[in-house]
Amino acid sequence: MIARALWCTAPGRAEIRDTALGEGVLVQARWSGISRGTERLVSEGRVPEAEWARMRAPFQDGAFPFPVKYGYAMVGEAAEGALAGRTVFALFPHQTAFRLPEAALIPVPDDVPGPRAVLAANMETALNILWDSRAGAGDRIAVIGAGVVGALVAYLCARLPGAEVVLVDPVAGRGTLAGALGCSFAAPEDAPKDCDVVIHASASAAGLATALGCAGPEATVVEASWHGSGETPVPLGGAFHSRRLRLISSQVGQVPPARAPRWTYRRRLEKALNLLRDPAVDALISGESAFDDLPHTYGAVLTAPGTLCHRIRY
Numbered sequence: 001m002i003a004r005a006l007w008c009t010a011p012g013r014a015e016i017r018d019t020a021l022g023e024g025v026l027v028q029a030r031w032s033g034i035s036r037g038t039e040r041l042v043s044e045g046r047v048p049e050a051e052w053a054r055m056r057a058p059f060q061d062g063a064f065p066f067p068v069k070y071g072y073a074m075v076g077e078a079a080e081g082a083l084a085g086r087t088v089f090a091l092f093p094h095q096t097a098f099r100l101p102e103a104a105l106i107p108v109p110d111d112v113p114g115p116r117a118v119l120a121a122n123m124e125t126a127l128n129i130l131w132d133s134r135a136g137a138g139d140r141i142a143v144i145g146a147g148v149v150g151a152l153v154a155y156l157c158a159r160l161p162g163a164e165v166v167l168v169d170p171v172a173g174r175g176t177l178a179g180a181l182g183c184s185f186a187a188p189e190d191a192p193k194d195c196d197v198v199i200h201a202s203a204s205a206a207g208l209a210t211a212l213g214c215a216g217p218e219a220t221v222v223e224a225s226w227h228g229s230g231e232t233p234v235p236l237g238g239a240f241h242s243r244r245l246r247l248i249s250s251q252v253g254q255v256p257p258a259r260a261p262r263w264t265y266r267r268r269l270e271k272a273l274n275l276l277r278d279p280a281v282d283a284l285i286s287g288e289s290a291f292d293d294l295p296h297t298y299g300a301v302l303t304a305p306g307t308l309c310h311r312i313r314y
Contacts, residue, residue: 001021001097002018002020003019003021003097003098005061005094005095005096006069006298007061007062007068008066008068008070009067010045010066011043012044013299014295014299016291016292019061021099022098022099024100024101024104025078025079025083025099025105026078026079026080026099027074027076027077027098027099028076028077028079029074029095029096029098029291030075030076030077030314031074031114031115031117031118031311032071032074032092032118032291032311032312032314033119033121033309033310033312034071034073034310034311034312035073035121035309037148038226039071039302040302041226041228043302046230047064047228048228048229052064057071057072057093058072059090059092059093059100059104061093069094069095071093072092073120073122074089074091074092074093074118075087075089075090075108075115075117075118076088076090076097076098076314078105083105087117088105089105089106089107089273091121103266106120106266109274109277112273112274112277115311116276116282118285119152119285120272120273121269121272122148122284122309123275125152126152126155127275128250128252128256129153129201129250131255131258131259132248132256133197133222135160135196137161137162137163138161139163139196139197140163140192140194141157141163141164141165141195142168142192142195142199143166143183144169144188144191144201144202144210145201145225146167146168146171146174147202147308149224150167150199151167151174151177151178153224154167154181154183155181155182155281158181165182166185167183167185167186168187168192168210169185169187171306177283180283181280181281181283188206188210191210191213191214194216195215195216196216196219198219199211199221199224200221200223200224200225203227204232205232205233207225208223208235209235212234212245215243216243217243218244218246219243219245220248221246221248222248222250255268284309285309285310285311286306286308286310287310288310289301289312289313290314291312294312
């Protein structure tokens with residue numbers, strides 16, 4: 001059986017290619033999600049050479065920089081085995097059908113609609129960021145950057161008892177999104193001060209400067225963005241040292257050490273799917289298109305400033 005898959009073949013260029021299926025349970029694709037931040041870096045060939053091995057998607061084909069078949073937000077229907085007829089999630093690229101070991105397929109809870117489940121990988125990242133931040137009940141929390149991951153972090157933080165959560169973004173229209181997710185909203189110039197925890201997810205130098213400015217004395221700033229190749233200036237002058245700020249990174253490829261003895265990757269992804277029961281997160285789906293249109297629309301989706309999670313329909 002031959003399937004069709006999306007390949008990035010040169011900076012800003014994508015095409016659909018035939019591909020043979022491997023071994024395992026057959027799954028027919030139903031929806032996948034474009035993870036805009038990471039997939040844009042991949043599409044532009046901006047994965048640093050030193051990170052080529054670490055940044056491989058679990059079931060990626062090809063190699064960086066090009067050609068490469070990339071993606072990790074697939075929802076499909078298992079066609080055989082113990083999961084036959086079930087809607088499943090897999091960390092698989094954009095492809096019409098595929099085979100994987102049954103252990104790599106995560107059943108989607110019955111009360112989570114399949115089209116919403118494309119957010120699972122981003123929710124898993126957001127959960128990991130929350131763990132790394134060690135934010136707690138009652139904290140004053142700022143999240144800089146209202147992309148999908150930043151918005152999901154803010155959504156999770158807003159459910160901490162008594163937490164005061166502000167989502168910060170230069171796009172005024174993201175205020176409606178913040179409200180739908182249970183958070184307050186501010187433009188960068190009005191970002192809160194003296195926060196207990198700050199999470200930066202804008203992948204920009206300006207956003208990181210805003211994040212450092214939001215932090216109170218002895219506070220933690222979590223760098224959740226992946227900046228790719230190039231250099232990002234970090235303003236470590238001013239009051240950075242006198243406030244004794246703590247700047248840490250977060251990356252979904254590793255479960256935080258305090259949880260690693262108990263939390264497997266599968267348990268974390270299962271929890272992410274369960275956290276998608278709330279219809280409020282549907283606000284993060286900014287558009288949908290057919291798989292066959294991707295060679296013509298993929299680049300525009302990645303670069304459009306209004307894109308959050310763009311869903312692919314099979």
